[in-house]
Amino acid sequence: MYPHAALILTAILKADFEFNILDANVENLTEDQCISFLKDFSPDIVLISALSVEYYQQYHLAGFLAKKVLPCCITVMGGVYPTVLSREILKDINIDYIFIRHAEERLTEFLNMILRKDEKLQNFPGIGFRDKSGNVIINPIKTYISDIKSQVKPDYSMIDINTYSNLQYNSKDYQYNTKVQMASIITSYGCPYNCIFCATRTINGRKIVFRPAEDVIEEIELLIKQYGIKTLLFVDDCLLADKKRIYSILQTFIDRNYQLTWKALTVCAWHLDNELLELMKKSGCTQITISVESGSTRVLKDIIRKPLNLDIIPGIVNKCKELEIDIGANFVIGFPGETWEDLRETFKFAETCNFDLAHFHIATPLPDTDLYKVAKEKNLLPEDFSFTDPNYFGFGRGFIKTDEFTTFELMVLRSFEWDRINFSNEEKTKKIARMMNLTMEELNLHRKNTRANCGIHF
Ligand code: B12
Numbered sequence: 001m002y003p004h005a006a007l008i009l010t011a012i013l014k015a016d017f018e019f020n021i022l023d024a025n026v027e028n029l030t031e032d033q034c035i036s037f038l039k040d041f042s043p044d045i046v047l048i049s050a051l052s053v054e055y056y057q058q059y060h061l062a063g064f065l066a067k068k069v070l071p072c073c074i075t076v077m078g079g080v081y082p083t084v085l086s087r088e089i090l091k092d093i094n095i096d097y098i099f100i101r102h103a104e105e106r107l108t109e110f111l112n113m114i115l116r117k118d119e120k121l122q123n124f125p126g127i128g129f130r131d132k133s134g135n136v137i138i139n140p141i142k143t144y145i146s147d148i149k150s151q152v153k154p155d156y157s158m159i160d161i162n163t164y165s166n167l168q169y170n171s172k173d174y175q176y177n178t179k180v181q182m183a184s185i186i187t188s189y190g191c192p193y194n195c196i197f198c199a200t201r202t203i204n205g206r207k208i209v210f211r212p213a214e215d216v217i218e219e220i221e222l223l224i225k226q227y228g229i230k231t232l233l234f235v236d237d238c239l240l241a242d243k244k245r246i247y248s249i250l251q252t253f254i255d256r257n258y259q260l261t262w263k264a265l266t267v268c269a270w271h272l273d274n275e276l277l278e279l280m281k282k283s284g285c286t287q288i289t290i291s292v293e294s295g296s297t298r299v300l301k302d303i304i305r306k307p308l309n310l311d312i313i314p315g316i317v318n319k320c321k322e323l324e325i326d327i328g329a330n331f332v333i334g335f336p337g338e339t340w341e342d343l344r345e346t347f348k349f350a351e352t353c354n355f356d357l358a359h360f361h362i363a364t365p366l367p368d369t370d371l372y373k374v375a376k377e378k379n380l381l382p383e384d385f386s387f388t389d390p391n392y393f394g395f396g397r398g399f400i401k402t403d404e405f406t407t408f409e410l411m412v413l414r415s416f417e418w419d420r421i422n423f424s425n426e427e428k429t430k431k432i433a434r435m436m437n438l439t440m441e442e443l444n445l446h447r448k449n450t451r452a453n454c455g456i457h458f
Pocket of ligand 1: 001002003004005008009047048049050051052053054076077078079080081084099101102103104107186189190197198199200203204235236237265366367
């Protein structure tokens with residue numbers, strides 16, 4: 001995927017600083033190659049952008065390498081990980097500052113203060129550091145991205161888009177794979193809903209902020225004209241929430257004859273209706289994934305607080321089939337308070353709806369979410385539970401253990417029900433092979449490995 005944060009930071013920093021971007025992951029660089037890059041460029045400040053907590057080892061390795069090569073440089077880590085685990089990160093002496101939440105309005109001033117060695121930096125909002133005695137200081141911040149006045153458009157000028165597109169050609173993931181040049185794009189930030197497991201509200205608050213339709217169109221035109229993009233992946237938390245805006249964007253695709261295709265990573269089912277689905281199809285939509293989470297109304301309402309009426313789902317699936325839009329669905333099992341009967345209802349619902357592909361995830365307590373608080377208060381987590389335990393990553397292992405189920409049962413259920421429901425006949429299986437970009441032999445091997453590893457792929 002494109003490094004969205006780096007594209008936004010480029011747009012912010014370009015006017016005032018000389019800088020460079022290193023994406024060791026997409027360029028598949030060795031540590032030595034990263035070291036040479038740092039040595040050659042020799043920056044005063046190294047900014048580390050950290051998204052999901054999953055990659056915490058890589059983020060800290062970046063800090064370690066920076067200090068090893070350039071002992072005098074200042075290291076700053078920003079993004080989701082430092083926003084949710086600020087204090088823990090500063091135990092690492094290779095990280096001088098952490099930066100909490102959005103950067104649009106604060107970053108330039110913050111970096112200038114570092115360069116000036118300004119004493120007032122100690123009071124700068126939304127940062128963390130160690131004081132002279134080594135105590136960790138976290139300065140709180142009241143604002144969220146929804147409070148900033150104008151959005152910053154990503155600046156693509158410093159990345160080589162082809163490197164990112166090439167990786168997507170071979171992806172097995174039906175949501176990311178593509179045979180043509182693809183761009184991932186974010187057109188809004190945040191989500192106004194309050195699902196118990198989601199980290200978005202911790203990061204973006206409870207409001208949603210939409211980039212104006214014209215701004216989004218400008219970015220898409222640039223992607224088409226300058227970079228030859230043929231397909232888009234929308235990765236917004238809540239893409240369809242503003243109906244007027246999404247109608248305007250999609251109608252422009254049609255009016256300007258972009259000839260684009262597009263997918264949406266996950267959309268709220270209650271934002272869809274027949275008219276919108278028809279417009280989506282006409283504007284090039286080939287696939288959506290909806291997040292259903294549970295087939296039990298009790299779980300949706302009383303446990304995870306998701307405002308979804310399950311009755312609307314079969315109609316959406318049928319309409320997608322009629323329009324030939326591939327439809328995937330996300331489910332989550334293993335919430336505190338969920339019963340065995342609820343789990344059975346979820347699998348039954350997933351089966352009867354006949355999605356093109358149903359995913360089953362195990363409820364994972366992300367830092368600073370209500371799910372984590374509930375699991376902790378009810379003593380449902382292992383004694384040695386840690387967000388930085390490598391076993392935690394991959395989201396295929398259970399950590400929440402209740403009187404109703406063990407984590408092992410969830411793992412077994414997850415992988416075998418995935419196999420049973422998705423590959424129940426040849427027609428479905430063939431379609432999934434096509435969606436996953438696999439031959440039937442490769443798909444069968446993937447299924448076998450999934451069953452054998454109880455769904456743990458990494
Ligand atoms: C797009 C996205 C993805 C993309 C990633 C694309 C990419 N570029 O790598 C994909 C779909 C691949 C993805 C995958 C996953 N994701 Co994701 N994803 C998101 C999403 C929707 C938006 C992130 C984003 O790009 N935002 C736009 C950019 C501009 O914002 P930003 O990164 O926050 O950056 C801003 C600031 O943080 C700051 N900043 C960022 N970096 C830096 C650095 C410095 C130095 C400074 C000063 C500031 C700064 O400035 C930026 C501008 O304000 C978020 C939800 C959200 N609302 O944040 C979830 C989210 C980050 N994902 C999450 C998760 C859990 C995952 C997965 C683990 C899911 C899974 N089960 O597999 C995987 C992990 C990847 C893997 N192992 O394959 C969680 C993370 C929770 C956590 N506490 O770790 C989130 C918050 C979703 C959620 N609702 O809970 N994800």
